[in-house]
Each structure stands twice: as C-alpha cells, then as structure tokens.
Amino acid sequence: MHDDEPTNLTQKVARIQDVARLAGVSTATVSRAISNPGLVSEKTRDAVKNAILATGYRLNQSARNLRKQQAGAVLVLVPNLGNPFFSRILSGISEGFADSDYSVLIMDTNHLPTDHTGLVDYFLDSRIDGMISLDGSLSSDALSTFVTMGVADKIVCACEWIADYDLPSVRSDNAKGAQLAIQHLYDLGHRKIAHLTGPAENVLTHERKDAVSQMRCELALPMRSEWIIRGDFSLKSGQNAARRFLEMPVELRPTAVFCASDEGAMGLTSGLLAAGLDVPGDVSVIGFDDIEVAEHFVPPLTTIRQERREIGIAASRLLRERLGPAGKGRHDCSIKMIDVALKQRGSTAPPKQS
Numbered sequence: 001m002h003d004d005e006p007t008n009l010t011q012k013v014a015r016i017q018d019v020a021r022l023a024g025v026s027t028a029t030v031s032r033a034i035s036n037p038g039l040v041s042e043k044t045r046d047a048v049k050n051a052i053l054a055t056g057y058r059l060n061q062s063a064r065n066l067r068k069q070q071a072g073a074v075l076v077l078v079p080n081l082g083n084p085f086f087s088r089i090l091s092g093i094s095e096g097f098a099d100s101d102y103s104v105l106i107m108d109t110n111h112l113p114t115d116h117t118g119l120v121d122y123f124l125d126s127r128i129d130g131m132i133s134l135d136g137s138l139s140s141d142a143l144s145t146f147v148t149m150g151v152a153d154k155i156v157c158a159c160e161w162i163a164d165y166d167l168p169s170v171r172s173d174n175a176k177g178a179q180l181a182i183q184h185l186y187d188l189g190h191r192k193i194a195h196l197t198g199p200a201e202n203v204l205t206h207e208r209k210d211a212v213s214q215m216r217c218e219l220a221l222p223m224r225s226e227w228i229i230r231g232d233f234s235l236k237s238g239q240n241a242a243r244r245f246l247e248m249p250v251e252l253r254p255t256a257v258f259c260a261s262d263e264g265a266m267g268l269t270s271g272l273l274a275a276g277l278d279v280p281g282d283v284s285v286i287g288f289d290d291i292e293v294a295e296h297f298v299p300p301l302t303t304i305r306q307e308r309r310e311i312g313i314a315a316s317r318l319l320r321e322r323l324g325p326a327g328k329g330r331h332d333c334s335i336k337m338i339d340v341a342l343k344q345r346g347s348t349a350p351p352k353q354s
Helices: 016-021 027-035 042-055 059-068 086-097 117-123 139-148 174-188 203-219 236-248 262-274 309-321
Strands: 075-077 102-106 130-133 155-158 169-172 193-196 255-258 285-288 304-307 335-338 340-343
Touching: 016 042, 016 117, 027 042, 027 139, 059 117, 075 086, 075 117, 075 335, 086 102, 086 169, 086 262, 086 309, 117 130, 117 139, 130 309, 155 309, 169 174, 169 309, 174 193, 174 203, 174 285, 174 304, 193 203, 193 236, 193 262, 236 255, 255 262, 262 285, 309 335
Parallel strands: 075 102, 075 130, 130 155, 155 169, 169 335, 193 255, 255 285, 285 304
Antiparallel strands: 304 340
16 A cells, blocks of 8 residues: 555544544543643643544534534434333424424434443534433443533433433432332332332432332331342333242232332233232232333233423423523533322232231
C-alpha cells in the first residue's frame, strides 16, 4: 500500500470509539479533550488531536449541527421491546411528540454492547437532539461521557432512573404502590406475606422492596427469609418462584404473595395452578403494572396500576421543554411523580381459616 492511500479507518464513518482506540484512551477522555481540553494533559490532547485527524472524525460539523438542533429526532431507549409493559409508555411518548417537528426513534438496549458508549455517536454525529431512557442500567462510561459533552441536560429518564446521576425523570410512585399492595393483603386478613422481587440491581426493585420492609414493620407482620424470592419481572421468574413456594413445608408457606411485576405474578399463578393449588383460595397473588392482559388473565389479576401512557406523555413534554429555547443551560434534576392505584380483581381473597 502506498503512503498516500487512505487507511481502513478513513474509509468508513469514524466514531468516537475509533478515536479513543487509536489515541489509547477512553471515550470519556476523548470527549473531555474536545470540550474541556484544559482538563487533560498536553500529551493526551495531542494524542486525541492526531487520532481525530487520522480517522477523519467529523467533530466540528457535528458540534455545529448539535448546537443548531438540526437532527429533528429524539431517541428512546427501551431495555426490552418484547416486554408488553413498555407499549403504552412508548405510545404516550409518540403522542407527546405528535404535534412537534421531532421524529421518535426507538432502540432496544438489549442489542447494544454492555458499555453503551455507541450511544455517544448519536449526539456527536447529530442524529438526535435528545434522548428518553427507559433503561435504568445505562453504563457509567456512557453517562460520564454525556456529562462531559454537556448533553446530559438533553436526556430524560422515564419509569426507571439512574441513581448516581442527576438526570430529570418521570416515574411512578413505586413506594406507594408497594404499600397499597401490602395494605390490601393485610386488610383481607393475610399476615404471612411473601414478596417476589425484581432484578437485584434495578432501582424499581429497591423502591418496592424497601416499602414492603417498611410495611412489615408498621403492621408487625412476621418475616422469614424464604418469603423474599428474587425474580426479574419475567414470567419465567414467576414460574421459578412457584417451585420455590412448593418446596416450602406446608405449615410455613405464605398465604399471599406480592409480586413486583404482573408478568412475575402471572408466572407464579400458572405454576401454582399447575401444581393443583387454587388462586386465590390457597394463595392470594397481587402484581404491579396493570399490563393489558392482567384483567383478562385467569383469575383476573389484582395489581397496582401504573399510568404508563401518562408517564410517556410527561417524559416527552419534559424533554421538549429542555430542547426548546427556555431549556438551554438547564441542569436541574426535576422529578415528576405519577400516582398509582390498586386494581382489585379475582386473584386476591381472604385467607382460608385454619
């Protein structure tokens, strides 16, 4: 190959990862060297500058387009598009942007590399003006880069949020929902109440689990370690919970289970019914979310209703405010809390008398 022939890197659209790889630094350092060069050493600045020149990275034009908001699009991050829970949130987001000049792009983060740093390119390449994240597990690398780039004020969290970053968010009152669920079972006469949780690292799991613990103390409810069953919001985790339930000695089994999701509650219920138990005759089951199939399930599922469409609409309005003239320079961490409600159906009833 002749010296004046282009390298492979310049034959494609260069990304920030290409610059970082060539310079031998992280993507966060590349962004820092671009936006705040005084924060990095001269050696690092030179390495990043040379890497940008070598890759043909489109830095200046991207920055100009971002300032002018020429993309006309927003990106919505969803942790699992196959989960029916997200359908009404996405519908609300779409509705919230329907009368605007923005297109709504949807991405399933399940298919992204675990470091999520590829998302940075959507801003740097001016493909989007803002982002709504329904995924509370975005990597710290990506989030640090967003902060360094100065675009964190163009990101809104919906439903899930990221505990260590001050990003504006729209969320349901998860603590109140868990409290309503436990109070409902208590009022029916249940005292032996189990809890099927969500994923251990999820912010919603912690909110709901902490509220359950608080209600146990307030209502002086008995507690056994096996009555806390780890799940992940899925049907399968509910079926696994049913097996755990059936392994307990009959005299130690709880009379009711509060599940951190409707899918978990449905998996649990189907597993108990398949084993010959009656729901709610032998065990009451209550979920969280009120997805579309909940009221049509057999038995119809008692659950905590989240106003998912309202979450989507509120998130779109919050992002539109930040993308508009009045939102420039805003870095406040505003939180909009959406109320929840108990929907009592056929899966809960008073416990059998001993």
